[in-house]
Amino acid sequence: MSDPSGYAFDAQAIWRHLPELAQGLLHTLGASVLGIMAAVLIGLVFGAARAYRVPVANQIGTAYVALFRGTPILVQIFFLYYALPDLGIRLEVSHVAVLALALWGGSYNTENFRAAFIAVPPGAMQAASALGMPGHLRFIWIALPLAVRVALPSLGNTSISVLKDSAYLSVIAYAELTYVATNIVAIEFRVFEMFAVLAATYLGMVLLLSWGLSRITAHLARRGTVGDL
Amino acid sequence: MVTEFSVSARPLVEVRDLRKRFGANEVLNGINLDIHAGEVVVIVGPSGSGKSTLLRCFNRLESIDGGDILFEGRSVSAYREHELRQRIGMVFQQFNLFPHLTALDNLTIAPRKIHKTARAICEERARELLARVGLAVKAGSYPNQLSGGQQQRVAIARALMMEPKMMLFDEVTSALDPELIGEVLAVMRQLADDGMTMVVVTHEMQFAREVGDRVVFMDGGQIIEQGAPGAVLLNPSEARTQQFLKRIKG
Numbered sequence: 098m099s100d101p102s103g104y105a106f107d108a109q110a111i112w113r114h115l116p117e118l119a120q121g122l123l124h125t126l127g128a129s130v131l132g133i134m135a136a137v138l139i140g141l142v143f144g145a146a147r148a149y150r151v152p153v154a155n156q157i158g159t160a161y162v163a164l165f166r167g168t169p170i171l172v173q174i175f176f177l178y179y180a181l182p183d184l185g186i187r188l189e190v191s192h193v194a195v196l197a198l199a200l201w202g203g204s205y206n207t208e209n210f211r212a213a214f215i216a217v218p219p220g221a222m223q224a225a226s227a228l229g230m231p232g233h234l235r236f237i238w239i240a241l242p243l244a245v246r247v248a249l250p251s252l253g254n255t256s257i258s259v260l261k262d263s264a265y266l267s268v269i270a271y272a273e274l275t276y277v278a279t280n281i282v283a284i285e286f287r288v289f290e291m292f293a294v295l296a297a298t299y300l301g302m303v304l305l306l307s308w309g310l311s312r313i314t315a316h317l318a319r320r321g322t323v324g325d326l
Numbered sequence: 327m328v329t330e331f332s333v334s335a336r337p338l339v340e341v342r343d344l345r346k347r348f349g350a351n352e353v354l355n356g357i358n359l360d361i362h363a364g365e366v367v368v369i370v371g372p373s374g375s376g377k378s379t380l381l382r383c384f385n386r387l388e389s390i391d392g393g394d395i396l397f398e399g400r401s402v403s404a405y406r407e408h409e410l411r412q413r414i415g416m417v418f419q420q421f422n423l424f425p426h427l428t429a430l431d432n433l434t435i436a437p438r439k440i441h442k443t444a445r446a447i448c449e450e451r452a453r454e455l456l457a458r459v460g461l462a463v464k465a466g467s468y469p470n471q472l473s474g475g476q477q478q479r480v481a482i483a484r485a486l487m488m489e490p491k492m493m494l495f496d497e498v499t500s501a502l503d504p505e506l507i508g509e510v511l512a513v514m515r516q517l518a519d520d521g522m523t524m525v526v527v528t529h530e531m532q533f534a535r536e537v538g539d540r541v542v543f544m545d546g547g548q549i550i551e552q553g554a555p556g557a558v559l560l561n562p563s564e565a566r567t568q569q570f571l572k573r574i575k576g
């Protein structure tokens with residue numbers, strides 16, 4: 098097929114496989130977007146629980162973070178896919194995909210939010226108390242918006258990692274972009290074409306996400322501060 | 327009419343043998359103090375004498391270990407916490423504005439969220455109050471776009487939004503550059519002229535003399551001496567007061 102003395106880059110190969118690759122990209126995006134959103138939510142809940150030392154939730158959060166930040170995501174994916182059925186929990190591969198990304202990203206976001214809630218200026222919270230705002234209103238209207246601003250850069254980094262690490266989902270045959278592309282390589286040996294597709298697509302998605310985040314950051318920076326207060 | 331008269335004759339605040347400690351550190355050792363409606367009470371005293379702690383006991387930012395504080399004849403501990411705090415405004419040394427909100431939103435956030443008052447109604451009142459502290463044009467500015475003096479005036483207006491019966495000021499000019507102190511004191515002076523009950527912790531002796539109805543000197547968690555500003559600040563009868571005044575003038 099290919100010339101043994103040199104590799105002939107065949108752009109046609111990409112074109113031929115475009116429908117499968119597009120399908121793979123959709124799966125990558127689906128799992129990543131849902132995973133990122135769930136990870137932010139998990140991080141918010143456990144991050145607040147840890148920062149404010151909410152009994153029980155704080156301890157659960159601590160153990161959760163230790164477990165998921167202390168083990169490789171690959172091991173987590175394998176565990177969720179192969180071990181959960183043995184525990185009587187049967188999930189579709191697409192659900193395992195989202196769950197794995199959410200739990201992994203959520204452990205990092207827990208730390209991101211924990212640090213952010215701790216960085217909320219105590220004076221602002223005290224002023225809200227002195228105005229007679231009860232705890233839940235202080236949390237929603239003062240602590241949360243300030244913490245989000247502080248956490249934004251680190252939430253962005255974690256989200257980018259979640260997006261890139263969705264590639265690991267290929268090990269459980271979740272038909273995302275990397276899985277599709279490596280299958281094509283295995284069958285047709287179009288290593289460079291597929292590598293080019295993967296690199297360009299992931300890079301494009303990461304740049305797009307970074308750009309969106311920088312827009313939000315710039316918008317918020319014009320109103321109060323971001324990153325630190 | 328008779329009951330109304332007797333209610334208003336009663337002090338707005340009655341502090342009775344108030345005690346407070348942090349661990350083994352006795353910070354307030356039996357404070358007795360009456361504050362009448364419309365009165366401006368200035369509290370002075372050396373660092374660590376318990377001035378801030380006393381103020382923070384009024385609105386229950388600190389818990390009380392002994393004695394009691396009656397506000398409008400009722401123990402502060404009998405109030406629901408946020409109801410007490412809505413009646414007693416507080417302004418801090420560090421302004422403590424909400425950094426993510428404009429000056430206008432700093433004023434409206436609490437009434438809008440606590441009382442669910444319509445935004446338009448809150449904003450109308452907020453603009454009036456901002457005008458009163460001379461900041462009508464800064465309604466849309468964020469705290470980091472305001473000078474310290476402007477931030478502190480916003481903080482005063484924010485406290486007034488809740489229509490408090492009494493205002494607590496804890497060294498509200500101490501973090502300001504000297505040239506910005508005057509504008510904040512002017513707002514407080516106006517507030518006093520309008521009849522607001524005020525408890526003011528300050529090192530501004532001229533303000534104490536001119537605006538205060540009474541000066542209270544504290545040391546070691548006790549009230550050492552109190553009386554008319556002229557008497558306490560110019561002719562103190564206690565040695566500790568004399569020493570303190572000499573030190574801050576010196």
Ligand SMILES: Nc1ncnc2c1ncn2[C@@H]1O[C@H](COP(=O)(O)OP(=O)(O)OP(=O)(O)O)[C@@H](O)[C@H]1O
Pocket residue numbers: 348351353371372373374375376377378379380
């Ligand atoms: N949260 C706290 N925990 C422990 N000790 C405290 C706390 N707040 C105040 N103290 C102590 O209580 C004492 C009185 O403090 P307070 O702040 O009331 O004094 P102050 O008269 O306001 O002093 P300053 O003029 O420096 O503001 C000090 O010894 C202080 O260290």
Ligand SMILES: [Mg+2]
Pocket residue numbers: 377378379496497
């Ligand atoms: Mg103090």
